[in-house]
Amino acid sequence: VTVHLAAPLTLAEFGAGDDPLTSLQHFPQGQYLKWYLADLGATTVLIEPNYFDRDYLSEFSAFYCTSSAGYKNVCQRLHYFSIAIDRALLERAIADDDEARTRIRGAYLGFIVRRPIPGTPFGRTVLRWYPEPPTALPRVTNPARVYTCNVAGLRLEVEGLAWQQQDQGVGACATIALWTMLHSSAFDDRHVVPTTAEVTQTAHKAGLSEAPMFPSMGLTAVQLIAALRDSGFAPFILEGELRGGLFGKERFSSSLASLIRSGYPVVIAGSLESDDSGHAVCAVGFRQAASNIPPGFLEMEDANTEFVYVHDDNLGPAARFRVEVVPSESVVATSATSPAPDSVTVRFDVAPTGPYVALRAVPPPQKHSLSLPDPTANHPRMIPTLLLAAAHQEVRTSPDRFHFLGMNLGAALIPVIGGRGLSTSTRMIRLADYAHKELGRILAANPAVLGPTRLALWESVPPMSLHLGVVRFGAENTPLLDVIYDTTDSAPNLRAFCYLAYDSEMFDAVDKLRALGVLEDIGARDLGVGIKAF
Amino acid sequence: MSNAEAPHGKSGGEGSLWTTPAPSAGAASVVKVDQSVSATQVRTAVDAVKSRATAFKGKVSDAALRAIVGR
Numbered sequence: 001v002t003v004h005l006a007a008p009l010t011l012a013e014f015g016a017g018d019d020p021l022t023s024l025q026h027f028p029q030g031q032y033l034k035w036y037l038a039d040l041g042a043t044t045v046l047i048e049p050n051y052f053d054r055d056y057l058s059e060f061s062a063f064y065c066t067s068s069a070g071y072k073n074v075c076q077r078l079h080y081f082s083i084a085i086d087r088a089l090l091e092r093a094i095a096d097d098d099e100a101r102t103r104i105r106g107a108y109l110g111f112i113v114r115r116p117i118p119g120t121p122f123g124r125t126v127l128r129w130y131p132e133p134p135t136a137l138p139r140v141t142n143p144a145r146v147y148t149c150n151v152a153g154l155r156l157e158v159e160g161l162a163w164q165q166q167d168q169g170v171g172a173c174a175t176i177a178l179w180t181m182l183h184s185s186a187f188d189d190r191h192v193v194p195t196t197a198e199v200t201q202t203a204h205k206a207g208l209s210e211a212p213m214f215p216s217m218g219l220t221a222v223q224l225i226a227a228l229r230d231s232g233f234a235p236f237i238l239e240g241e242l243r244g245g246l247f248g249k250e251r252f253s254s255s256l257a258s259l260i261r262s263g264y265p266v267v268i269a270g271s272l273e274s275d276d277s278g279h280a281v282c283a284v285g286f287r288q289a290a291s292n293i294p295p296g297f298l299e300m301e302d303a304n305t306e307f308v309y310v311h312d313d314n315l316g317p318a319a320r321f322r323v324e325v326v327p328s329e330s331v332v333a334t335s336a337t338s339p340a341p342d343s344v345t346v347r348f349d350v351a352p353t354g355p356y357v358a359l360r361a362v363p364p365p366q367k368h369s370l371s372l373p374d375p376t377a378n379h380p381r382m383i384p385t386l387l388l389a390a391a392h393q394e395v396r397t398s399p400d401r402f403h404f405l406g407m408n409l410g411a412a413l414i415p416v417i418g419g420r421g422l423s424t425s426t427r428m429i430r431l432a433d434y435a436h437k438e439l440g441r442i443l444a445a446n447p448a449v450l451g452p453t454r455l456a457l458w459e460s461v462p463p464m465s466l467h468l469g470v471v472r473f474g475a476e477n478t479p480l481l482d483v484i485y486d487t488t489d490s491a492p493n494l495r496a497f498c499y500l501a502y503d504s505e506m507f508d509a510v511d512k513l514r515a516l517g518v519l520e521d522i523g524a525r526d527l528g529v530g531i532k533a534f
Numbered sequence: 535m536s537n538a539e540a541p542h543g544k545s546g547g548e549g550s551l552w553t554t555p556a557p558s559a560g561a562a563s564v565v566k567v568d569q570s571v572s573a574t575q576v577r578t579a580v581d582a583v584k585s586r587a588t589a590f591k592g593k594v595s596d597a598a599l600r601a602i603v604g605r
Contacts, residue, residue, distance in 0.1 A: 136549045
């Protein structure tokens with residue numbers, strides 16, 4: 001009888017022959033992870049030879065345990081560090097030596113679970129984000145959370161969001177994307193993250209699919225929505241507004257940014273240019289765009305988003321994708337069954353009605369000096385057609401609605417403020433976080449205003465929902481007005497609780513709009529209680 | 535440039551609405567209310583963004599819901 005045997009922790013030089021990642025370079029994911037870790041300055045790998053992974057155990061019990069191959073139920077866990085670590089240093093850290101522990105913890109880059117499945121070895125993986133240079137336009141990674149590992153009593157922490165390779169037995173790419181989505185920090189407080197096997201099982205409940213559950217051949221949006229609801233979440237689903245379900249850049253980028261800024265990762269579903277096959281990935285961050293408004297223009301600030309960070313199970317975690325705009329004139333509509341002409345990169349049954357969005361993997365400038373193949377070199381562009389996000393169950397208002405309101409109200413404000421350009425952007429946020437973090441940041445230079453503004457939210461405004469919809473307006477990068485919406489009502493009844501003007505003229509501008517009696521006409525209804533935050 | 539069209543240029547500038555603080559106390563306003571503006575002018579301005587706003591109406595087709603979204 002073979003049983004698991006005890007085995008020592010081992011240390012190896014990153015990229016050396018005894019680094020398990022070295023033997024996995026025939027996988028695109030292996031090449032990507034090596035590149036990513038090299039850029040993070042990986043130097044040492046600590047190998048935990050026996051690690052029971054909750055997700056793999058769930059996959060094992062659902063599928064692999066009945067295979068005649070005799071798969072094991074135990075994984076390896078590989079921890080990467082940016083410093084050289086020898087056994088003596090490790091033992092000192094495990095013995096609670098402060099100096100050794102601080103050095104090792106500070107150098108921790110994250111972990112990779114290696115499944116005992118030869119064809120799909122990359123299990124749950126969490127790696128630190130690339131270092132952020134000082135910039136006024138930071139990466140927005142609000143869904144990221146802290147994962148804690150325990151190795152012989154040594155606690156190691158990494159901030160990120162879990163990724164894994166689809167195994168095609170229990171989970172397809174859509175399953176993995178959904179699984180990543182539910183790891184979001186936004187759901188820490190009230191939810192247990194389902195395993196990939198549980199996602200697939202829920203998605204195949206009676207009436208949802210006629211396809212076999214295992215091996216998983218992919219999921220429909222209906223199945224994903226069912227899995228979300230079953231796990232206690234409210235789904236947001238956004239289809240591209242152009243013909244064929246393609247997205248224009250303004251809606252795609254604004255919607256994606258609004259959801260991620262709200263802490264909600266976004267499943268992006270669409271087709272790959274290479275063979276027109278379906279694919280799903282999960283967006284976990286984006287690079288904040290800047291305002292750049294011509295006079296008289298209403299700008300959706302996030303429409304300028306150039307880079308999104310995507311967990312792609314075919315590639316790896318936090319891969320940087322550029323949001324490209326494809327001119328519709330460059331595409332010829334062809335039958336889906338006819339061969340694509342050379343000049344056509346993707347086939348459509350009907351021609352798109354406007355420039356549409358495509359996502360291209362583009363690694364940031366290489367930071368390491370190793371000679372590695374570019375893991376994104378042959379990665380096909382993806383054409384998004386559907387965005388899916390999970391929100392808290394009581395959140396019922398889609399970002400589309402807030403953008404619609406922002407567009408109309410912003411356009412109405414422009415003539416009132418003398419034709420000045422305005423930008424607008426939206427997010428959802430907990431009331432407590434808005435009052436504490438957001439107002440604390442935005443009014444940091446105005447302490448005399450901060451206290452009264454916070455008190456006004458509590459004392460002058462009718463009771464507000466736990467989660468708020470914030471529609472922000474500004475000029476020259478400067479916020480001038482927040483309109484705070486209820487997130488718990490239906491679209492026809494949607495109302496603003498209040499608005500906070502950060503500038504006296506903006507407060508007067510809203511008064512002027514009210515006096516003109518146009519708010520109802522433009523779909524903005526009443527804007528609630530006015531708060532002078534200036 | 536007309537408000538009927540969204541810009542597709544790269545981002546510019548040095549900050550954003552979510553990274554920049556509100557104007558400091560006593561700073562001059564960056565906007566100025568035009569008291570002579572009429573309701574008609576406001577409605578005309580809103581009409582100009584109608585096609586852009588329509589993109590955010592958020593209709594989802596049955597075909598999109600039933601299609602396999604990833605293999």
